[in-house]
Amino acid sequence: xxxxxxxxxxxxxxxxxxxxxxxxxxxxxxxxxxxxxxxxxxxxxxxxxxxxxxxxxxxxxxxxxxxxxxxxxxxxxxxxxxxxxxxxxxxxxxxxxxxxxxxxxxxxxxxxxx
Amino acid sequence: xxxxxxxxxxxxxxxxxxxxxxxxxxxxxxxxxxxxxxxxxxxxxxxxxxxxxxxxxxxxxxxxxxxxxxxxxxxxxxxxxxxxxxxxxxxxxxxxxxxxxxxxxxxxxxxxxxxxxxxxxxxxxxxxxxxxx
Numbered sequence: 001x002x003x004x005x006x007x008x009x010x011x012x013x014x015x016x017x018x019x020x021x022x023x024x025x026x027x028x029x030x031x032x033x034x035x036x037x038x039x040x041x042x043x044x045x046x047x048x049x050x051x052x053x054x055x056x057x058x059x060x061x062x063x064x065x066x067x068x069x070x071x072x073x074x075x076x077x078x079x080x081x082x083x084x085x086x087x088x089x090x091x092x093x094x095x096x097x098x099x100x101x102x103x104x105x106x107x108x109x110x111x112x113x114x
Numbered sequence: 115x116x117x118x119x120x121x122x123x124x125x126x127x128x129x130x131x132x133x134x135x136x137x138x139x140x141x142x143x144x145x146x147x148x149x150x151x152x153x154x155x156x157x158x159x160x161x162x163x164x165x166x167x168x169x170x171x172x173x174x175x176x177x178x179x180x181x182x183x184x185x186x187x188x189x190x191x192x193x194x195x196x197x198x199x200x201x202x203x204x205x206x207x208x209x210x211x212x213x214x215x216x217x218x219x220x221x222x223x224x225x226x227x228x229x230x231x232x233x234x235x236x237x238x239x240x241x242x243x244x245x246x247x
Binding site: 018019021022023024025026027028029030031032033034036037038039041043044046047049050059063066067069070071072073074076077080081083102105106109110112113 | 155
């Protein structure tokens with residue numbers, strides 16, 4: 001008899017998040033985290049860019065996938081490197097809980113942009 | 115007599131815990147560095163959410179002042195290095211995770227990886243176009 005476990009779905013989300021992060025995060029952090037703050041390029045009009053609702057939905061989706069990806073990896077890396085596997089029952093809900101909290105925060109922020 | 119040993123019984127052997135196993139081999143270190151790229155992803159998302167909150171509140175000028183501090187830029191440079199390492203290792207992994215066949219012919223790994231790199235380039239160019247125009 002097999003017991004139902006959420007692990008396959010967690011790995012699926014980890015995988016999807018890995019793709020989203022690989023394609024999108026380097027260019028975003030390069031431009032918005034380095035080139036704009038150092039004055040190499042001028043700041044974009046983000047209010048206009050993220051105003052259409054499909055863009056807002058996409059941003060919340062990307063935030064969800066990327067945070068889930070990071071939560072899953074941080075969960076297993078902390079357990080392997082720091083030998084904390086026996087605390088998985090605490091670490092797993094903490095990691096995924098933070099990822100879900102971040103997603104809700106993203107949704108609230110995007111809802112607040114006209 | 116050593117405490118805990120049963121005379122004549124089986125003796126359990128516990129290998130001593132090695133807390134620095136990940137420093138013992140280069141391959142282990144690369145593995146842990148690859149896993150730690152997730153911290154760079156998490157920081158990047160947190161940073162971008164702070165930026166979006168500033169957009170929502172109309173305080174982007176204050177946000178760019180915050181972002182121009184040397185420690186924030188240093189963190190973002192680290193995050194760029196980490197997330198680029200994630201992209202390269204992730205896209206290289208894809209051909210190993212999926213086998214694509216066309217009729218009888220198996221599409222070779224370098225073509226799948228090449229397709230991934232092309233997609234990365236195109237997506238990055240599209241994002242850059244909208245942010246820089």
